[in-house]
Amino acid sequence: MGNIFSISASCDTVITRCCDCVAGQAQFVCKLEENVEALKIALAELTDLRNDVIRRVKIAEDQQQLKRLDQVQGWLSRAETLINGAHLLIEQSPQEIKKLCVGGCFSMSPKSNLKFGKQITKMLRDVVDHKSKGVFDKVAEEEPTPLVTERPTEHTVGLESTFDKAWSILEAEQVGIVGLYGMGGVGKTTLLNKINNKFCEPPNRFHVVIWIVVSKGFYIGKIQDDIAKRVGIADGTWQDKTPEEKALNIFRVLKEKKFVLLLDDIWERVDLSKVGIPLPTQKNGSKLVFTTRSIKVCGQMEAQKKIEVRCLPEEKAWELFQEKVGEETLDSNPCIRELAHELAKECGGLPLALVTIARAMACKNKVEEWKDAIEVCRRSSASVFPEMGEEVYPLLKFSFDSLPNDMFRTCLLYCSLFSEDYPIDKEKLIDFWIGEGFLDGHGNTSLARNQGHQMIGSLLHACLLEEINEFRIKMHDVIRDMSLWIACECEEEKWRFFVQAGYQLTKLPEVQNWGSIRRMSLMKNRIENLVEAPNCRDLQTLFLNGNQLKVINNDFFQFMCGLKVLNLSGNRGIEELPVGISKLVSLECLDLSYTGIRQLPIELKALEKLKCLNLEYSESTIRIPRQLISTFSKLQVLRMFRCYSLGQEVEDNSECLVEELKCLNHLNVLTVNTTSALGLDSLLRTERLCSCTLAIQLLLVKDSKRLNILSLANMKSLEFLDLGKSESLEEVEMEWGGLGRMIKAQSHIETSVIASKHCFQSLREVFIYECSKLKDITWLILAPNLRQFNVVDCNNMEEIINKRKLSQVAELVETLTLFGKLESLFLQYLPELKSIYWDTLPFSCLKEIYVHRCPKLKRLPLNSNSAKENKISIRGEKEWWKELQWEDECALNDFLPCFTGIHFPSHV
Structure with missing residues (x-):
């Protein structure tokens, strides 16, 4: 009996478990619709949390230059997998739900519903569980310090x-x-x-x-x-x-x-x-x-x-001198090589002197010029340069004295006003030279700027300046020392410099004789307040940029009636100018870029001689009083990029600023922003303003779906285009006919401009960002001299150049080398980007490719021939690099040494 009872009890347990199992299995089917809805809610919550984490990571990486934590990256990767899987199940759920009947308690396809129900339940559990793990105190930290940062070096002789x-x-x-x-x-x-x-x-x-x-x-x-x-x-x-x-x-x-x-x-x-x-x-x-x-x-x-570290022996010195002079000059006359050898000996083996003097003589093909150079070097007196002795300054001063005239010499000395190793912006330097009156274009401001660039080129060729890149230069510290000796310590009346740049001063220095100074630089110090009014009536240039200025007393400029150039840039703490600035009646150049200035005082009307005004990159939008700009009848340069928008006056139902700009007959350089179609239209309708615009930031109005890029075709001098923050822009068109869907037809656009086809000959840089609906930027083919373009945060950008669109304007490509002058390509946060160009390109000038968060970009338009002209640096995530596809193994091997990982995983 006991055994029978035992067996009976065991059977009951089995039956109970079987019933529970069946009931449990049934739950997967009966609660299918309920679980699908629960999964939708959990998925939305996980997606929101994922987006919040990504936003925190992006801020940490982009603004704070931190590296995301591995655990955060692991969580994001798992979240991405779950989100994709959940979406797929939810898309399949309607078909499975259709198979249910009797209120969802029975199924016409129980096996299929049971399997799907289990998948939904598991996914719901995984999503809820993963969401609970997504709370992080911090999402990123500082990257490990690299062992060593490689520094650029040149070919050396004798070291x-x-x-x-x-x-x-x-x-x-x-x-x-x-x-x-x-x-x-x-x-x-x-x-x-x-x-x-x-x-x-x-x-x-x-x-x-x-x-x-x-x-x-x-x-x-x-x-x-x-x-x-x-x-x-x-x-x-x-x-x-x-x-x-x-x-x-x-x-x-x-x-x-x-x-x-x-x-x-x-x-x-x-x-x-x-x-x-x-x-x-x-x-x-x-x-x-x-x-x-x-x-x-x-x-x-x-x-x-x-x-x-000694000077070069005679053999090595002659090797370096020959290299810098060039064989063409040395062979231009049978006597020159021997004279050159003699001149090289006068340099005493000093590499800097050998290079500078060789450059100065590189175009001299007359025997008399070489003999004179030798005599000048021999006459140099050691006593003239007590600090450096007879070996250095006399030799370098030869190059200074060999400059064509005093104007060249003054322009070189002017560069010593900048602090040591400071990257000098070429355009700003030319603005200052114009303000000082060094450049005379005989009334033609364009010629004056060309003259400035030619001046810089000559000083570079003479090795008295060094080129950092296309836009910036610097002085070698020894050349600067020599220049400061000449400008500050020589007794020549015409120079009279006072330079204490980067000395960490907290107040104006005590100067024995302010009245004798003509040019003063106190840049890159820690001066906060300018209170006392120094008596310096002969002062023509004053550099106060890069300080910590907060207050300028109204009387500070009282005794500076002769000041021509005032540089206050980089003082973020200064929010207003003193009304006493009206005392600067001789001022011709005023640089207020990168300051906290909120409004220009109406007292600036007194500056009737002003030629250059720079307001760029201010901390906030600058308010400009009406009828102020038109007062500057001699204004040649007006820089307002990212500080003032033409949309501001449109909001006031007025186009006053453009109307004022039309009155400036000498205006040659204009940089400007616009946030409205009307503001841009008013600019484009003035041909003279178009011809002098060098940079424009085009922030389109929200309802602008299309932009005909040829509406900008009359901007013949346009060098920089900033196009961004347009959520509605879907298409950038190239219509030769009726120009402008965003901007009404511009009848003033010259047919000659359209016929020339390559409208944007001057365009060097393009920056496109936060245009979320834009799918391509094929119009870049119209910019044959483009040096750099950046595309950032364009969520639907699929390709840079579209093959179909390019074929529609095929006549342009016949004589165009696409991206033939391109030096830098920067692509970031483009989740849909698949192609830059469908074929390979030679890229004869390309130096850098940067790719970040472009997971679908699997090919670069490069092959082995692309690497022959120059070495291209490629930076991107290591995971992205591993998945790149190449034309052949040879191309991969050619570019493998060019790649540097940026330590940012690509799959998010």
Whole structure:
């Protein structure tokens, strides 16, 4: 009986479990519709949370330059997978729900419904569970500091043996501090560059290599700030710390690392303990290498090894001189090569002198010119240059004296007003030269600007200036030293400079004789208030840019009636100009770019001689009083890019600014914004304003779906186009006929412009962003000289050049080398981008490709021939690079060394 009872009980349990199982299985079917609805809600919540996390990550990466956490990236990747899977199930759910009957309790296809119901239930559980894991205190952190940052170097002559000696000393464990000394221009910085880059090569036993330019007049805080940035401790509270606190923080980090510290251009002892640098010893294995012009400084820095960087031996000096003069000039006359050899000897083997003098003689093909150059170098007196001795300044001054006339010499000296190693904007420099009256285009402002560019080109050719890129230049520190000696210390009445740029001044310096100064630079200091009114009636140029100005007293300009150029740019703290600025009745150039100025005072009307006014990139939109701009009847340059929009006066039912601009007969350069079709239309209807517009930011009105790019065709000088923040723009058209759906037909557009086909000959840069419906930018074919274009945050951008659209204007392509002048291509946050161009392109000028968050872009228009002309740097996510498709294995191998990962995963 017991056994029977036991069996019976077991059967009941089995039956109960079977019933539960059946009931449980039935739940997958009975609750299918309910679970689908629950999944939709959970999916929406997960999607919102995913978007919030992405937004936080984007801010951290783009604005704070941080790197997302791996756990955040893992969560986002899993969320993306779940969202895609859930969407797929929800799309399939209507078909499965149709198979249910009797209120969802029965199914006409139970096997299919059961399987689908299980999938829905599991997906619902996974989505809810994953959503609960998506709460993060932080989503990103600072990237690990790279071991070493490679620095650009040029081909060198004669430094090889010195480099080998320095490197072998650095490899010795017992040597911690090495000093490289030698006269200015001998090649110390070049040698330090080569040492820095040598650390890029494996194996490397150091944790970090830090490069810092010290220069004359340094202060501890700058070195501390540079080190903090390099090792990643310059957080938001860094600037609030005292020098002592900064030193402790730096010491705490560096004592745990085996570091290499490279200090360039030391003029006096740097107290390592005050900076926070642990003394390099054999025990900690760290190294300090510095360059200086004085062997005395080597002793002060306790260098264990001192290496003199000497001038080149005669053979190497002649090799360098020949290279820079050029064989064509040397062979232009049978006597010149011998004279050139003699002149090269006069340079004493100093590389900088060899290069500058060789450049100065590169176009001289008359024997008399070479003989005169030799005599000038021989006559140079050592006593004229007591600080640098007879070896340097007299030789460099030869190039200065060899300039065609005083105008060239003045323009060169003017560059020394900028702080050491400062990147000088060419266009701004020309504005200042115009303001000073250096450039005379005989009333033609366009000719004057061309003259300015020619002047810069001549100074570059003479190696007295160095080109950073197409838009910026700088002075070599030794050339600047020489220029300042001539401009500040020579007794010649015509120069009279006073320069204390980057000296960390907190107030105006005490100057013995303000009245004798003609040009003064106090840029890049910490001056906050200008209270006292200095008596400097002869002052013509005053640089106060890059300070911390907040207040300028009304009387400050009282005794500056002769001032022609005033540079206040980069003072974000200054919000208003004093009414006393009206005293500057001789002012011809006023630079207020990158300031906090909110409104121009009406008192500016007194500046009737004003030729150049720069308001660009202000902290807020600047209000301009009516009838102020038209007062400046001599105005040649007006820069208002990203500070004032033509849409402002449209809102007031007026087109007053454009009407005022029409009165400016000498206006030659205009940069402007517009936020309305009416504002742009009023600009385009004035042919003279179109012809002088160099840059325009076009922020289209919300209902603008189409833009005919040829409405801008009359802007013959347009160099920069900023097109963005248009959620409705769907199409950029190229219609030769009725121009303008966004802007009404422009009957004034010349047929000659249209016939020329390549309308945008001057266009160099294009920036397109936040045009969410735009699918292509094929119109770029109309800009044959385009150097750079950036496309950012265009969610529906599918291709850069559309094949069908290009075929419709096929006649343009016959003589056009697409992107033949392009140097930089920047693509970011383009989730639908699949193609730049469907075929390969030669890219003879391309230097850089940057791709970030373009997951569907699987091909670049490159092959092996694209790499022959020049080396192209490619930056992007490593995952994106791995998935790129190439024409063949050879192309991949050619470009593999060109790629650098930016550590941002592509799939989000």
